[in-house]
Amino acid sequence: MSEPVLDVRGVVKVFGDNAVLRGVDLAVGEHQVVALIGGSGSGKSTLLRCASLLETVDDGQVLLDGEDVTDPRIDADQVRRRMGVVFQAYNLFPHLSVLDNVTLAPTVVHGRPKAEVRDEAMALLTRIGLAEKAGEYPDRLSGGQQQRVAIVRALAVRPRVLLLDEITSALDPELVGEVLAVVREVAAQGMTIVMATHEMGFARQVADTVAFLDGGVVLESGPPQQVLGDPVEARTRQFLSRVIDAGRL
């Protein structure tokens, strides 16, 4: 593997007296898809927020293309421009149309010409089948449609890496598929992706690496067949059997 696009080294994050991350290591190579799994409260969201500089780490480093982005002297806004992030919910700006949501960052942040950005955004929306919704406001879209637009919006800034935090967990089951289909396509196009997910079946199909987060560290990581099918760690097995009981595998 060449130099990782995103390299998380010994990241520690403490909230009050709760050390949520206790030294997380995670290297994500170019075109790789990494699925972060772990119980509720294991720190998946926290890790992604640290990686996208929405939280300051309490120790360790995050490297983006070899550059230490946890260095306080760095321009955090500049770094965030090179990442795309999609959260569980509340992604879209309700007072802006779908198209304006997508074109906002490329025009305002990256200063690219409006017409060019617009055409590109329409092409992206067409690809996810939402071109005719371009003029609508987000509250007129279904949850699944909103999340698809959120992915497109994150892609519109041409990020080096896409960070997805349980983007389907707030959706009705029948809407999950359409959102995952978009992620699958984006992955197939070669985007580097880190996604926290509870969808083990999807992780198995799409991820190159599955990382199991437990006790504030990546306890086990490897190809999905191995981590999900034949885990080494007892904790991983426990977690997976709970997930199977919940009918999510």
Next chain:
Amino acid sequence: MDQGVGLPEPSALELSRRAWRRSRARRSTLIGLLSTLVFAVVAYLVVTNAPGWPRVQTTFFSPSVAWESLPLILEGLWLNLQVLVLGGFLVLVVGLLVSLTRTLRGAALAPLRILATAYVDLFRGMPLIIVLYLVGFGFPALGLQGMPTSPFVLGTVAIVLVYGAYVAEVFRAGIESVHPSQRAAARSLGLNHRQTMRIVVLPQALRTVTPALLNDFIALQKDVGLISVLGALDAVRQAQILVGQSFNFTPYVVAGLLFVLLAIPSARVADAVSARARRRQQSGSLL
């Protein structure tokens, strides 16, 4: 949709329910009308049969005094309107700046934040009339060069100080009502703090607080009459002078009614705006 065209025919049961609701509505309208009428008549009879009514009528509701005092009071009202427009605009500016200052993060900006908080605490708690006295008589007493002494300017300053504090809190509540994820989404797109506020947070906050702002505007409409305590020749002051000259209180009634007339359109606009906001909240599932 696939069950034929148009809406289904209402059943007999539904028709009877609708008829009942209609008759109910008619009856309550009727009762409402009647009781209002009865109340008005009783109030009218009680007031006009009071022993002092003839005197009250001539000293408070004299048509001739009203007509004669109208031009001067209107002239005064023009001053109130100027204070209202200028003050209202400045209140928005001050309120916005102070509320934005209070949302700033970081240790370096703590002094600014503390200053903004102190300002809000001070002027939200102090009665407007006291601020008017302190500004109106205190500032000129300093004898500083270039210090304005016109009651118009000083009155406006006092009003902006007090209302700015109120409106700052309204704005802050609006800013805080925007879901934190919205800010995170904006920042993760690479927008900086300023862009996030301007493009994402403030437009949403403004929508939320418009009804509250309009209410404050209505309160401001009548409070501009308080600049009269500084001697500004506004509607209230003019009425006061006319009362002194004629020993008749009708000018106060005239001035009062003019303020009410001024407030009615704003009140209707405020109603319409908050009704629209309510509708929007009820219909859209704002994810």
